[in-house]
Amino acid sequence: xxxxxxxxLILFIINIAFAVGIIIFSxxxxxxxxxxxxxxxxESGVPPVGDTRIRFxxxxxxxxxxxxxxxxxxxxxxxxxxxxxxxxxxxxxxxFVFIGILLIGYVYVWKKxxxxxx
Amino acid sequence: MEGIIYKIVFYLFAVLTxxxxxxxxxxxxxxxxxxxxxxxxFGVAGLYVFLSADFLAAxxxxxxxxxxxxxxxxxVMLTRKVFDVKIFSGAGQVFPAAVGVAxxxxxxxxxxxxxxxxxxxxxxxxxxxxxIGKLLMTDxxxxxxxxxxxxLAALVGAVILIRKEVRPPKVD
Numbered sequence: 572x573x574x575x576x577x578x579x580l581i582l583f584i585i586n587i588a589f590a591v592g593i594i595i596f597s598x599x600x601x602x603x604x605x606x607x608x609x610x611x612x613x614e615s616g617v618p619p620v621g622d623t624r625i626r627f628x629x630x631x632x633x634x635x636x637x638x639x640x641x642x643x644x645x646x647x648x649x650x651x652x653x654x655x656x657x658x659x660x661x662x663x664x665x666x667f668v669f670i671g672i673l674l675i676g677y678v679y680v681w682k683k684x685x686x687x688x689x
Numbered sequence: 690m691e692g693i694i695y696k697i698v699f700y701l702f703a704v705l706t707x708x709x710x711x712x713x714x715x716x717x718x719x720x721x722x723x724x725x726x727x728x729x730x731f732g733v734a735g736l737y738v739f740l741s742a743d744f745l746a747a748x749x750x751x752x753x754x755x756x757x758x759x760x761x762x763x764x765v766m767l768t769r770k771v772f773d774v775k776i777f778s779g780a781g782q783v784f785p786a787a788v789g790v791a792x793x794x795x796x797x798x799x800x801x802x803x804x805x806x807x808x809x810x811x812x813x814x815x816x817x818x819x820x821i822g823k824l825l826m827t828d829x830x831x832x833x834x835x836x837x838x839x840x841l842a843a844l845v846g847a848v849i850l851i852r853k854e855v856r857p858p859k860v861d
């Protein structure tokens with residue numbers, strides 16, 4: 572059974588090897604000529620202004636929470652999709668009800684203006 | 690040969706999980722802790738795969754790695770002082786703490802040793818996702834649909850908690 576996961580494992584190994592390899596190669600091969608400009612933190616090409624550790628707007632948090640709700644919705648769709656062909660029309664309607672209820676929430680969020688960024 | 694590779698990979702995942710969990714607990718920098726938590730979640734997902742719980746592993750990656758961790762990072766960034774926070778209080782309560790920990794350790798160890806664990810044996814490990822889907826769509830249809838109502842409540846709650854009502858300016 573675990574053999575099915577072998578491609579994922581190989582992908583992991585390649586990823587890690589690639590990431591580590593890039594760092595090692597650039598460490599040993601890259602030229603190092605540092606100047607004041609190069610060592611300063613990059614901020615879209617202009618000199619950095621103020622503290623880096625600012626407090627983020629709470630709006631980010633709202634977006635993240637909305638994301639998680641729909642993330643969970645997708646998780647429910649996963650086992651449904653696996654057996655979708657066996658379920659036929661009945662399963663289709665079931666998932667439609669599920670998504671329909673969440674669609675109400677989506678419309679609510681939209682109408683409340685929570686997706687606007689001002 | 691195959692068995693040895695399984696064991697090596699399993700222990701790699703176990704070390705990844707426990708090691709990064711240690712970093713989560715001991716790091717002085719909350720952002721470092723949050724990122725170490727990423728590897729803990731990931732390691733746990735790997736362990737789920739070894740338990741033949743493929744749906745759980747997918748859920749772990751999708752929700753915990755993809756969602757909860759982002760939420761935690763945003764939560765960290767919402768606070769002002771996240772770097773070099775002094776976690777240790779000045780009061781040295783080493784002795785009471787040691788006693789408490791020892792009691793809890795003894796209790797847990799006793800439970801682990803005394804419980805008659807049922808071994809599954811050599812039953813073939815099957816992917817579980819299709820079976821979960823079948824049950825979710827038949828026997829547990831009502832909880833499945835109720836779950837969407839719970840998610841709806843979460844959506845509405847998030848908006849009400851965070852969002853101030855913004856009315857469009859009246860045009861007179």
